[in-house]
Amino acid sequence: MAGLTEYVVLSAILFGLGAIGFLTRRNALIMFMCIELMLNAVNLSLVAFSHFRADLSGQVMVLFIFAVAAAEVAVGLAILIALFRHVKDVDITKYNLLKW
Amino acid sequence: MDPYFLVFAIMALGAGIFMIATKDAFPSALGLLTVFIALAALYLHLHAPLVAIFQVSIYAGSILVLIVFVIMLLMTPGQRLRALQRNLSYRIMGGVLGVCLMALLFIGLKGAGEVFSQRELPHDFGTPSAIGELFFRRFLIHFEVVSVLLLVAMVGAIYLAKRRS
Numbered sequence: 001m002a003g004l005t006e007y008v009v010l011s012a013i014l015f016g017l018g019a020i021g022f023l024t025r026r027n028a029l030i031m032f033m034c035i036e037l038m039l040n041a042v043n044l045s046l047v048a049f050s051h052f053r054a055d056l057s058g059q060v061m062v063l064f065i066f067a068v069a070a071a072e073v074a075v076g077l078a079i080l081i082a083l084f085r086h087v088k089d090v091d092i093t094k095y096n097l098l099k100w
Numbered sequence: 101m102d103p104y105f106l107v108f109a110i111m112a113l114g115a116g117i118f119m120i121a122t123k124d125a126f127p128s129a130l131g132l133l134t135v136f137i138a139l140a141a142l143y144l145h146l147h148a149p150l151v152a153i154f155q156v157s158i159y160a161g162s163i164l165v166l167i168v169f170v171i172m173l174l175m176t177p178g179q180r181l182r183a184l185q186r187n188l189s190y191r192i193m194g195g196v197l198g199v200c201l202m203a204l205l206f207i208g209l210k211g212a213g214e215v216f217s218q219r220e221l222p223h224d225f226g227t228p229s230a231i232g233e234l235f236f237r238r239f240l241i242h243f244e245v246v247s248v249l250l251l252v253a254m255v256g257a258i259y260l261a262k263r264r265s
Contacts, residue, residue, distance in 0.1 A: 001102050001217060001218055001219075002101065002102035002105035002106075002217075006102075006105060006109070007105075007142075007146075010109050010112070010113070013113060013116075014112065014113070014116055014135070017113075017116040017117060017119075017120055018116070018120070020120060021119065021120030024120070025120065027125055029125045029128075029167065029170065029171050029174070030119075030120075030125055030128050032167060033119065033125075033128055033129060033132045033167060034119075034120060036132060036159070036163065036167075037116060037119065037120075037132060037135060040135060040136065040139055040159070043139070043151075043155075044139055044142065044143075047142075047143050047146050047148050047151055048146060050146075050148070051146040051147055051148070051217070051219065051221070052219075054221055054222070054225070056225065056226070056230055056231060056234055057234065057238075059148050059150070059151050059226060059231060060231060060234050060235065060239055062148075062151050063150075063151065063154060063231070063235075064242065064246055066154050066155075066158050066159070067246045067249070067250060068246070068249065069159075069163065070158055070162060070163055070250075070253075071249055071250055071252075071253030071254075072253075073163045073166060073167065074166065074253055074254070074257040075253050075256050075257050075260065077166060077167070077170045077257075078256070078257040078258075078260035078261040079260055080170065080174075081170065081173070081174070081260075081261050082260050082261060084174050085263075090125075090174055
C-alpha cells in the first residue's frame with residue numbers, strides 16, 4: 001500500500017512542476033494553470049495527511065481551498081480579460097507599462 | 101507497491117510535465133484536466149469521496165471550463181485549433197486524458213467504496229454527513245467567511261470584466 005511518504009513526494013513533485021511552469025512560461029493563461037497545479041498539489045498533500053492521521057479537518061480545509069481557488073481564478077481571469085482589451089496580448093513581457 | 105496509486109500518480113506526473121512544457125495554451129489545459137481527474141481518483145483511494153466529487157465538479161467542471169473559455173476568447177490569430185489537431189504529442193495527451201476519464205468512469209460505476217485503501221478508518225470517514233458535521237459545528241465561522249469571500253469575488257469579477265461604455 002502506498003504510504004504517506006509516496007503521497008507527499010507526489011505532491012511535492014507536482015508543486016515543483018507548477019512552480020517551474022509558473023516561473024518559466026510567458027503565456028499568462030499557462031501561468032494561471034500552473035498556479036492551479038500548485039494548489040492541487042497542496043490539496044493532495046492535505047487529503048493524504050487527513051487519511052493517514054484519521055482527521056477530517058484536512059478534507060474540510062481542501063474544500064475551503066476549492067472555494068478560494070475558484071474565486072481567485074474568476075477574479076484573475078477578469079483582470080486578464082480587462083488587461084487584454086488594452087494590450088491585445090497574453091504575453092507577460094508585453095505588460096510593461098509600470099516599468100521605469 | 102500500490103498499483104492504483106502508481107497508475108494515477110504516473111498519469112498525473114506525465115500530464116503535469118506535458119502541461120508546463122507544451123507551447124500552446126489549449127493542450128496545456130488538457131494536461132491540467134488530466135491532472136485534476138487523476139487527483140480525483142487518488143482522493144477516492146484516500147477515503148475522500150466528497151472531496152473527489154468537488155474536485156471533478158469545481159476544478160475540472162468549473163475552473164477549467166472558465167480557463168478554456170478565456171483561452172478561446174483570447175486566442176490570437178496565429179494559433180488556430182486546426183493546426184493544433186495535427187500535432188502528435190497533443191493527440192497522445194488527448195489519449196491519456198481519455199484513458200483517465202474512462203478509468204474514473206468505471207470506478208464510479210463500480211462504486212467508490214471499492215477503491216478505498218485498506219486502512220482502518222471510521223466507516224463514515226469522508227462522507228458528506230461527517231464533513232457537514234464539521235462545517236456546521238467546528239468550522240461554522242470559516243464557512244460563513246468563505247461565503248462572503250465568494251460574494252466579494254463575484255462582485256469584483258463582474259465589475260472588472262465589464263466593458264467600459
